[in-house]
Amino acid sequence: MSSTLQIENLGKVLGGNTILDGLNLQVEAGEIVALLGPSGSGKTTLLRCISGLETPDAGRISIDGRPVYDAAARVNVPPEARKLGLVFQSYALWPHKTVSQNVAFGLEQRKEGKGEIGRKVAEVLEQIGLGALGGRYPGQLSGGQQQRVSLARAFVTEPVLLLLDEPLSNLDAKLREHARAWLREALKASGKTAIFVTHDQSEAMAISDRVAILRGGKLAQYAPPEQVYDQPNSLFVADFIGNPNIMDAQAVSTEGQGVRVQVNGATLEGVGVHDPELGGKVRAVIRQEHLELGSPGAANTFPARHVNSVFLGAVWEHWVEVGADRLRFHSPHKLSGEMLTMHVPREKLLVFH
Amino acid sequence: MTTPPISQKLPAQAVRPARGPLPWGWWLLLAAVAVAVLSPLLLLLWQSFLSNPFFAPAKQVGVSAYSQVLTDPAFWRAFGNSAVLAGAMIFIAVPLGAILAFLVTKTDLPFAKVFEVLLLTPIFVSPIVLGVGFIVSLGPSGFVSGLFTQLFHLASTPWSVYTLPAIALIAGLTHVPYVFLYVSTTMKNLDASLEEAARLSGAGVWKVMTSVTLPLVRPALVYSAMLMLLLGFEIFGLPLVLGDAKGVDVITTYLYRLTAVTGVPAYGPMAVVAMILILLALLIVFMQRALTRNKGSYASLGAKGYRAQRLKLGSWRWPLAIITILYLLYAVIIPMAGVLLRSLVRSWGPGVDLLGALTTANYAAILSSPDLSRSVVNTLVVALVGGGVAVAVYLLVALGIQRAPKGASRTLDYLAGLPRAVPGLIMGLALFWLFIFVPALKPVRPTLISIALAYMVVWLPYGVRLLTAALGQVSKDLEEAARIGGATATGAFLKATLPVLKPGLIAAWLLIFMQFVREYSSAVYLLSPGTEVLGAQIVQLWGTGAVDSIAALSSLQIVIIVAVYSLATRFGVRPE
C-alpha cells in the first residue's frame, strides 16, 4: 500500500523568484526521502506542490504513474483528492477538537462508518503510545505528544504517500534525538513512501533512505546518506553536509581515480570529483573527523601551525593554520607545540573546483 | 525506472485548480458588494451634476454645484475643521487606545475587567447624548464647572467645551473605544511568550509594548487609524451639539448651510460634498493598503492553544491604574454622570437646586410613550438579527479580500472602504431614493429590512476590518490540514477555520450590534410608524429640545447594550 512518486521538470516562480527550476525526482515505493537544503532552496515549496496546496507553473507530478499535476495536459487534482498525508511543521491540530476528533477527521471525510472510525482511531493512537489521551485537547498536550498526534492523523487514513514538513523542528534537542529513531522505525514499519523536509542534516541522514539536496530550485545530489556524506558530488554538497575544513590548493596532476594537489608546499593525494584544470586553483575539503595528527615524512601529510585549542568536554578541538586557511580537528588530548604535521587519508581528501 | 503499478486510488483527471473554492463565487460576491455599495454612490455622482433633483422632470446637467461648493469659503472652513477633528482622533485615540489595550489585556493592571467595560461605554451611547453629557458636566453651566469655579473662586472656567480644540479633544477621547476594541482583540490572541522573551532580555514594560506588542498588532493600528480618519470627516452628533455655540462647523453640519442659498434642500451641492469625501475615502483605503502591505504572518491562533500569562508591571502597577482612572473620569465617568443627571432633573445650571429639581418624570414620560416599546423591539430586532446577518456578509467580504484573486480582492478592499465616508444624512437620502425608485426594493421599504440593509451597507468598512483582523489571526495550517484530510475548500473553511474564528465572530457581532443600536442618520428617511428605532428618535427629540427625554432614552439604550454585552461576555466572547 505504498506508491511511487515521479516529479518531472517541475517549475515554480513566486513573486519574480524562480523557486523550482526544472526539478526532477523519483521516489520508489516504501522509500523515505529527505529534502534538504538551505533556505530559499525550494524544499518546502516542492513539498507543498506535491501535496496540492500550491500549484506549480510547469512540469508534471505523478503518483504511481498517474499524473496529479500536469502543466501540459492541464491536470491539477485538488489536495483533498490526492489521498496524501501531510504532517505540518506547526502540527496544525485543530484546537477545538479533541485528539480523537483530530485523528478521525480524515476518516469522516471519507465517509467511513462510525464504528470503523472509532476502531481505527483507537488503534493508531495505541500505536503511537497515546491511547489514553484521546479525549484531551491539543492545548493540553506536550510538544512531543502533539507531534505524534499529528503523525497519527496523517497515518490513519492510510495515504499512498506521506509528506512531513520539518516534523521534528519544534521538539527540544533531547526529544529530537529519540524522535529521530522512533520516526524512522514507525515509517519503516508502516512501509509507506515518505518525503520530509528538513534543514537539519543529521535528521535528514538519520531518517531517510535517500537524501535530496536542493539548491536554487534544482537537485544538487540525490543519493543515500552515506554517499552524500562520503562522496559529495560538488563543493556545495560537501560544504553543506557537516562543517568541513576547506582549503585552497593547486591541482598538480591526476592519478587514475585520484588527483594530486599542492597544499601549503606539501603534495597530497586525494579523490577528485571533477577533472581538475591542471595547475589551476582547486578547493580541498577535509572533514574534521578525518583530519588527524601525522608523523612528519609520512604519506599525505602537510605542515600546519597550531593556533588555538578549545576543550569541549569529550574532546579537544584544535585550530591550525594552513596558509590562509584555518582548519579544525579533534583529539582526546591537549596539544603543545607550534608546528604540527597533519595527516589525511587519501580517500578523505575531497577535491573540487 | 520500473513501470509503476497503476493505483486504483487516484480519481480520474480533474481540472479544478487546487487554489480556492469556486473562483466564480468571488466574482459573484464582488458583483453583489459592488451593486450594494456603488448604487447609492453612483446615484449621488449623477445628482452632483444636476441642478434639480434627479427625479425632477426639468433639470440641467453641469458643474454649477461643484463650483458652488468648491468656491464657498464656509466649505473649506468646515473641511479644515473636519480635518482637525480627524487628526485629533487619530493622534489621541490611536495611542491611547493602543496603550490602554495593552495595559488591560496584557498586563496585571488592577481592575482590568472593570476598566474594560468602562472604557467601552462611549460606544454604547449616542454621540448627541455624549455631547449633552459633556455640556451638563463640563459646560459653562455644568456641575463640574460649578464645583471648579467655586473651589478656585473664578468667574468662569478656564476651559470651554465649545471651541474647536475642545471638540477635537472630546472627539478623540470618545473614539478611544473603537481603537481599543480593534487592538485589544488582536492583542489577546498574541502569544504571551513573545513579550516574555523581550522582558527577559531586559526590556522594561514600555519597551516591550513599543518594540514587541505594538508592531505585532500593526494591522489593527493601521485599520484603527484609517477608521479614525474616516470617522473624523463623518462625525455628526458631537459637532451638532457642541459646534453651534461658537460657530464651529464641520462637513456634516456644513450640509445644513447648503439649503441656505436656495431655501430648498440642495441635492446637487450635497452630492458634491459626498463625492469629495468619497475621493478622500479612496485615498484612505490606498494608504491603508500601502501601510499593511508587508503583512508577514501575524497568524498566531493555531494548534498551540491560548496562553494567558500577564506581564508584571511591578512598581508601575498602581500609578498606571490611577492614570487610567483619571482618564476614565474625564472621558467617560463625568460625561456619563452628566447624562444621568440630565435624565433625572427638570432643570439645571447655576441657581438650580439640583436636589430639588430631581424627578423621575422624564423616565415616566418616555416609559409611558406607546412608541417606546415598539421602538425598543424594533431596535433590538434590527441590531440583533440584522447585526447577525451583517456579520455573515462582512465575513464573506473579508474572506474575499483575503483569498480572492488579486483583482477581485483589491476591488473588494476599495469598495468595502467607501460607504462610511459619506455623511449619514446624505447616504440616508441616497439609500432612500434607491428604495423608492428601484422596483425590486419598493416592497421592502416600509419594513425593518430596509433599515437593516441601510445599516449593513453603511457599516461595511467597520465590520469588514474587524473580521479581517479576526481572520488574520487564524493560522492557514488548520484549513490546509483539513484539505489534506479530504475536505473541500469550503468544507475545510467551515470545519477548521470557522470554529476557531467563533470568538472573533461573536465579538464582531457584538460591536456591530452596538453600532446598529446607536445609528440614526442613515435610516432617517426610511422610518415609518411601526419601524421607529431608538437612534432616530433621539435625533427627533433633539429637534424639539426634549433633552431630558433624550437623556432618559439614552440611559435606556445603555442599559440594553450593557445587558447584551454582559450576556455575550458571559458566554465566552473573550477567550481567556
Next chain:
Amino acid sequence: MRNPVLLARPVLSLLTLSLLAPVVHAQAVPNGYPAGYSATINAAKKEGKLIIYSSTDQASAQPLLDDFKKEYPFANVEYNDIGTSQLYSRFLAEAAAGTPTADVLWSSAMDLQVKLAADGYALTYASPESKNFGPESVYQNQAFGTTLEPAALIYNKRLVKASELPATHAAFAALLSGGKLTGKLATWDPEKSGVGFTLMEYDNASNKDFGAVSSGLGKAQAGLYSSTGAMLEKVTSGEALYGYNIIGSYALLRQKTVPDLGMKFWKDGTIAFQRVAIINKATKAPNTAKLFLDYLLSRRGQLVMANQSLIYSLRSDVAGKATRAVLTQQVGGTGNLRVIGVDKRLLDNLVPATRTAFLNLWRKNVKGQ
C-alpha cells in the same frame, strides 16, 4: 384682521360655545358646514388610511389625533413625525416615484409648503372653514395656515430679573451693545435653518430696529443655532440669558416642566408664523384628508390645539391658553402682531438672489463679514 363682529360678542357666550363644541359627537355634518358635506364624510368612510407627514412632534399632535378619531371614528390615521426638510425631500421623491406618500402635509416650513402648492402638488379645496380666516392664512385655497405662533424672547428667570427685561427692540439692542451679555445669547442661524431664515427675514422687513438688534447680537457674540431645542436648553441651563426669536409654542411646552423659563413678547412688534397644511393633489384619500384639514381649522380642533397641544391656535374665536386672543392681548394689540402671511412673498424669498441679499446683510451685521 377680519371679523371684528366676533370680538364684540359677549365673552360668556363665547366661552359657552367653546365649551359646548366638543360635546357634539358629530357623525352628522359639523355646525355651519354645507349640507353637501355629508357626501364628503360618507366618501371618507370608504377610503383607507390617511397618511400625514408633519413636523409637529408626536406628543403635541396626539391630542388632536385622538380628538379627530372621536369625531370620525372610522378614520384611520397614520401620523409621521418628520423634520421639515426631510418632510419636503421625502414627499417630493415619493411623489416622483409613485410610491405611497402623504395625503396631508403639515409643516412649520411655510415657504416649502407654499412652494409645494405653487408647484402644483396641492389639492385646491375650498374649505368650509375658510371664511373664519383672513386672506393672510390661505394661499389659493391650496395652502392653509393653521396656527399663529409667536417668535418670543425667552430668558432665564433665575438670572434675569423681570425689571431688567427690555420692552422694545431698541432697548434690547442697547442692552446687547452694553457688553454685559457677551456670549450669553442664543438665536437662530438663518444660514442653517429654513424656519430661522423665515423668522429673521420677516423680522428685518417688519421691524425698524432689526439692524440694531442684529448688530448687537454680533457684538455680543451670540450663539447661532439651527434647532429650537438647542436654544431652549441653553437658556434653561443659564448658559444663555436670553433667546431671541424663539418659537413660542415650544417654549410654552417647556415651561410646563421648567418653571424657570421665562417668555416675553415685544410691545413694538412681535412676529408670528403659521404652520401650514396642504393636501396632496394625488391623494388616495381626498375626503378623509379634507375632513382632517377642516378639523384642524375648525373651532373644535383649534381648541384642542390651544389647550392641550399648546400650539398657538389661529382662530380668533377660540379661548384658551395658547390662542390668538391671548397672544394679541400679550403683545399689546393687533397692531403689534406681525403675521407672516401664507402668500407669494414666501416664494419670492426662495429666489437665490433675494435670499442671498438678506444673508449678506445678516452676515455683515452679525459676523462682520
